[in-house]
Each structure stands twice: as structure tokens, then as C-alpha cells.
Amino acid sequence: MYLNRLGWNEKFEEAFNNVKKEDYIPGRVIREEKGRYIVQHEAGECAAKVAGKLRYNANSISDFPAVGDWVVIKPINNGEEGVIYDLLPRKSSFSRKVPVSGGRKVKDVNGRKMTFGGSSEEQVVAANIDVVFIVMALDQNFNLRRLERYILVAWNSGATPVIVLNKIDMCDNLAEKLEQVEEIATGVEIHCISALNKDGIEALREYVGDGITVGLFGSSGVGKSTIINCLLQEEQLLTGAVRESDSKGRHTTTWRELLLIPTGGIVIDTPGMRELQVWSENEALDEIFEDITELESQCKFNNCSHNTEPGCAIKTALKEGTLDYERYENYKIMQIEVGYLQGRIGDRKAYSEKERMYLKVIKKAKNL
Numbered sequence: 001m002y003l004n005r006l007g008w009n010e011k012f013e014e015a016f017n018n019v020k021k022e023d024y025i026p027g028r029v030i031r032e033e034k035g036r037y038i039v040q041h042e043a044g045e046c047a048a049k050v051a052g053k054l055r056y057n058a059n060s061i062s063d064f065p066a067v068g069d070w071v072v073i074k075p076i077n078n079g080e081e082g083v084i085y086d087l088l089p090r091k092s093s094f095s096r097k098v099p100v101s102g103g104r105k106v107k108d109v110n111g112r113k114m115t116f117g118g119s120s121e122e123q124v125v126a127a128n129i130d131v132v133f134i135v136m137a138l139d140q141n142f143n144l145r146r147l148e149r150y151i152l153v154a155w156n157s158g159a160t161p162v163i164v165l166n167k168i169d170m171c172d173n174l175a176e177k178l179e180q181v182e183e184i185a186t187g188v189e190i191h192c193i194s195a196l197n198k199d200g201i202e203a204l205r206e207y208v209g210d211g212i213t214v215g216l217f218g219s220s221g222v223g224k225s226t227i228i229n230c231l232l233q234e235e236q237l238l239t240g241a242v243r244e245s246d247s248k249g250r251h252t253t254t255w256r257e258l259l260l261i262p263t264g265g266i267v268i269d270t271p272g273m274r275e276l277q278v279w280s281e282n283e284a285l286d287e288i289f290e291d292i293t294e295l296e297s298q299c300k301f302n303n304c305s306h307n308t309e310p311g312c313a314i315k316t317a318l319k320e321g322t323l324d325y326e327r328y329e330n331y332k333i334m335q336i337e338v339g340y341l342q343g344r345i346g347d348r349k350a351y352s353e354k355e356r357m358y359l360k361v362i363k364k365a366k367n368l
């Protein structure tokens with residue numbers, strides 16, 4: 001059955017049976033363009049719009065379909081168009097935080113612009129993925145702090161993260177970089193490849209199988225489309241090299257796409273993200289930064305602010321260099337982001353205060 005090739009399974013079938021009516025069929029969103037969704041179903045493809053009721057009941061943008069979602073549609077106009085009546089529960093979702101209103105732009109330690117404060121919403125970048133390929137290039141794109149962000153969001157998505165370090169052909173200190181990545185990515189499988197030279201692609205193929213959905217995430221230009229082309233073994237996606245000629249240069253993937261691998265499996269290409277603001281649970285953060293939470297538990301006082309207290313394990317580790325200062329800083333930034341997200345840090349004032357206090361603590365730690 002074609003739907004199975006698209007990733008359909010018993011769970012979705014069950015959910016569908018609960019809501020189906022006459023003429024309703026299931027389909028998977030393969031592309032989103034300006035409020036229209038291209039939906040693939042058993043008999044083909046159609047351009048569908050969200051029904052008024054679904055729109056009316058939506059509380060946030062995450063209640064709208066995203067690429068990879070299974071939706072319940074009713075085909076109209078001889079099947080060329082459709083109306084989306086329902087969204088089947090997601091088994092996973094790679095989400096980021098998007099600002100909706102307010103907030104202020106600040107620069108973080110890496111000079112990256114970020115929006116702090118204001119109100120924000122969850123945006124689902126891709127849904128129902130089994131494996132997340134976090135793609136990072138071994139050129140100027142290489143950034144451990146950004147990688148930590150991606151690992152957190154991927155971990156939180158419910159899918160299995162895999163790190164793909166691309167462009168080994170551009171890197172002359174691979175062993176050193178790999179070691180740095182291994183240090184921050186405990187338990188995550190790491191692959192070093194060159195999509196350009198089709199080097200290491202076979203190892204990635206191992207993750208792609210019947211009914212399995214792999215999503216590729218990473219900054220613009222890291223080689224996501226090139227990797228997918230290798231997996232497809234044909235030039236189905238446009239890659240940067242071709243699109244550079246359109247003079248725009250960046251953000252070359254204009255829409256998200258879900259593609260079928262001829263030998264089985266599904267891949268989702270996502271547009272390069274310039275900034276990834278975390279949308280996460282606190283548990284995921286603590287799990288990924290277990291080394292830090294472990295240290296915190298060793299402080300003499302269990303409510304230690306790692307500021308002036310004696311017997312502080314964090315300060316000692318920073319001083320001795322066993323805890324990387326930037327890793328700690330990134331953890332604290334994300335902890336505040338997540339806290340704000342979950343409403344534990346109430347309003348903007350509390351948020352700014354917390355931020356200020358933390359910056360002071362960090363500054364002090366730096367001068368140890």
C-alpha cells in the first residue's frame with residue numbers, strides 16, 4: 001500500500017478511524033506554501049486548505065498542519081483540491097520557538113542575534129519524524145554551542161537524534177573537531193561525511209528504511225539538500241550550487257519537502273534556520289547537560305547559586321577547566337529560555353532580572 005510507504009501505521013489508522021466520515025481520506029503533508037498544503041494520499045496529490053472549524057479551534061500555530069503531518073482530508077474538484085478537517089496526533093515534532101510579539105533583540109556570546117522576552121509560540125518545523133539528522137558543516141559553520149541547541153530540540157522532539165558532520169573534505173583537523181563533538185553529545189551517534197564526494201553516505205542509509213521518516217535540520221548551506229540527493233541517487237532537489245545563480249544566495253530551499261526514497265523510507269528537507277530558539281521541556285535540558293546537573297548536586301549547599309558560596313562544585317570545575325566555560329554559559333542561557341517558556345519565570349521583568357543576575361554570576365566566574 002502506498003500509504004505505508006509514506007509512513008502510515010496502525011496508530012495513525014486507529015486515530016483516523018475515530019474521526020473519519022464519508023468521503024474522508026488520510027494523507028500526509030509534503031509541502032506547505034502560503035497557507036496551502038500539498039497533501040499526498042493513496043490516489044495522488046492535492047492542494048488542500050484548512051477547514052474553518054479547524055482554524056477556529058486552533059489555539060496556536062502548532063495546531064495547524066506542518067510538513068510530515070498526517071491529516072484527514074475530503075477531496076474536492078475531482079481530487080485536485082482538498083479540505084483538511086483534522087490533524088492526527090503527532091508521534092513526534094521538531095519544534096522551535098518563534099516570536100509572536102514584543103521582545104527585544106540582543107546578541108549572545110557568539111554574536112548571534114536572539115529575541116528575548118515578548119510572547120512566543122511553538123512552531124512545528126517537521127512532524128512525525130523517527131530520526132533527526134542534525135547536519136553541521138566542518139567549515140565556518142562549525143559551532144558547538146549551536147550544536148547543543150539542536151541536540152536539545154532534537155532530543156525533545158521524540159525522535160532519535162543523529163549528528164552528521166558534513167564537508168570533511170574542507171576540514172584539516174577532523175580528529176580534533178570530532179573529539180569536541182563527542183564530548184558534548186554523549187549517547188548520540190556521529191557520522192563524518194562529504195556529501196559532495198558521496199563519502200560516508202552508505203552509513204546514513206542505514207537509518208533510512210521502509211516507513212521510517214528522517215528529517216534533516218541545520219543552518220543554511222550545510223549540505224542538507226546535497227545529502228538528500230545522495231540518498232535519492234538522483235538530482236531531485238535543487239542544491240545551492242544551482243541556486244546561487246539566482247543571486248539571492250541564501251535560504252535556497254524555498255519550501256519544505258517530504259520525499260520518498262526509491263529503495264524505501266522518507267526524508268524531510270527543512271529550510272536552513274538562522275537561529276534556533278529552543279522549544280523544550282526542562283527534563284530534556286537536564287538530560288543533555290547531565291555533567292552540569294551532576295556537578296550542581298555536588299555543591300555544598302543544595303540551593304547554591306554558584307556565586308559566592310563556599311564549596312561550590314561549579315566554580316571549582318570552571319576554575320580547574322573540567323567544565324567548559326562556554327558550555328556552562330550556553331546551558332544557563334537555555335535554562336532561562338526554557339524557564340520563561342514554561343512560565344516558571346513569570347513576566348518580562350522577572351525574566352530580565354534573572355538574565356541580569358545570571359550575567360553577573362557568569363562575569364564573576366570568568367574572572368576566577
Ligand SMILES: Nc1nc2c(ncn2[C@@H]2O[C@H](COP(=O)(O)OP(=O)(O)OP(=O)(O)O)[C@@H](O)[C@H]2O)c(=O)[nH]1
Nearest residue numbers: 167194195196221222223224225226240252253272
Ligand atoms: N566542499 C563541500 N561542499 C559541499 C558538501 N556538501 C554540500 N556542499 C556544498 O554546499 C553548498 C550548500 O549545499 P546545500 O545542499 O544546498 O545546503 P542546504 O543545507 O540544503 O542549504 P539550504 O537549502 O539553504 O538550507 C552547495 O554549494 C553544495 O555543493 C561537501 O561535502 N563538501
Ligand SMILES: [Zn+2]
Nearest residue numbers: 299304306312
Ligand atoms: Zn555551586
